[in-house]
Amino acid sequence: MLLGVNIDHVATLRNARGGVEPDVIKAARICNDAGANSITTHLREDRRHINDMDVELISKLPRTVLNLEMAMTDEMKSIAMRIMPHSVCIVPEKRQELTTEGGLDVHGQLERACSFVKPLLAAGIEVSFFIDPDISQVSAAAKTGAQFIELHTGRYSEEFGGEKEQQTFEDLKGAAVFAQNLGLKVNAGHGLNYQNVKRMKEIPNLHELNIGHSIISRAVFVGLKQAVMEMKELVI
Numbered sequence: 001m002l003l004g005v006n007i008d009h010v011a012t013l014r015n016a017r018g019g020v021e022p023d024v025i026k027a028a029r030i031c032n033d034a035g036a037n038s039i040t041t042h043l044r045e046d047r048r049h050i051n052d053m054d055v056e057l058i059s060k061l062p063r064t065v066l067n068l069e070m071a072m073t074d075e076m077k078s079i080a081m082r083i084m085p086h087s088v089c090i091v092p093e094k095r096q097e098l099t100t101e102g103g104l105d106v107h108g109q110l111e112r113a114c115s116f117v118k119p120l121l122a123a124g125i126e127v128s129f130f131i132d133p134d135i136s137q138v139s140a141a142a143k144t145g146a147q148f149i150e151l152h153t154g155r156y157s158e159e160f161g162g163e164k165e166q167q168t169f170e171d172l173k174g175a176a177v178f179a180q181n182l183g184l185k186v187n188a189g190h191g192l193n194y195q196n197v198k199r200m201k202e203i204p205n206l207h208e209l210n211i212g213h214s215i216i217s218r219a220v221f222v223g224l225k226q227a228v229m230e231m232k233e234l235v236i
């Protein structure tokens with residue numbers, strides 16, 4: 001499995017003081033050196049952490065595979081078409097939420113999703129939809145022409161160690177296998193940490209995990225390079 005490191009929260013820390021430290025670009029370089037297979041950033045409508053300049057600079061970094069998370073808006077589409085990241089992951093976005101709380105409803109807006117991804121795919125950008133482990137959402141994502149889905153692991157992460165862990169895990173596994181049978185490649189992420197990530201290996205053929213908060217949190221104590229290396233060890 002590949003490891004994508006989400007560095008949004010390096011920018012959260014920087015923005016807490018409105019200055020330039022910690023340097024987000026340096027963070028991307030360190031993650032690369034520690035073995036990250038891609039760097040993920042979520043350019044939010046309110047720019048609460050990552051900003052346009054960050055994305056621009058990361059996209060130009062040598063040896064860097066940029067995965068741009070973004071909402072399904074015209075503004076984000078034109079940014080992606082200009083910056084040309086390796087991949088985009090289309091996520092739902094609400095202004096008030098602390099983080100991306102659930103998956104995108106692709107099923108309920110299939111026509112819009114299809115026309116949204118068309119120019120991105122035509123430009124050679126890989127497209128992924130961030131969805132809940134729900135069969136109707138997986139089927140809809142497959143109809144858009146996107147090559148990937150990213151399964152939202154938030155419920156599994158919340159239930160980990162509790163009564164509903166197994167059920168939420170089976171939901172993920174079932175959705176992943178169903179998606180792969182439709183020809184989709186499957187990524188996963190949200191809320192994964194150094195403990196609950198281990199079960200991701202039980203899901204066959206997961207392509208990549210995107211992990212942010214737990215790695216940046218661990219980095220406070222052991223440094224970013226070490227935190228990424230430890231996660232990479234668990235994901236491989």
Ligand code: PXP
Nearest residue numbers: 100130189190191210211212213
């Ligand atoms: N994948 C997606 C699509 C996300 O929106 C996020 C959070 O920004 C993540 C993965 C990473 O989640 P976490 O920070 O909880 O590891």
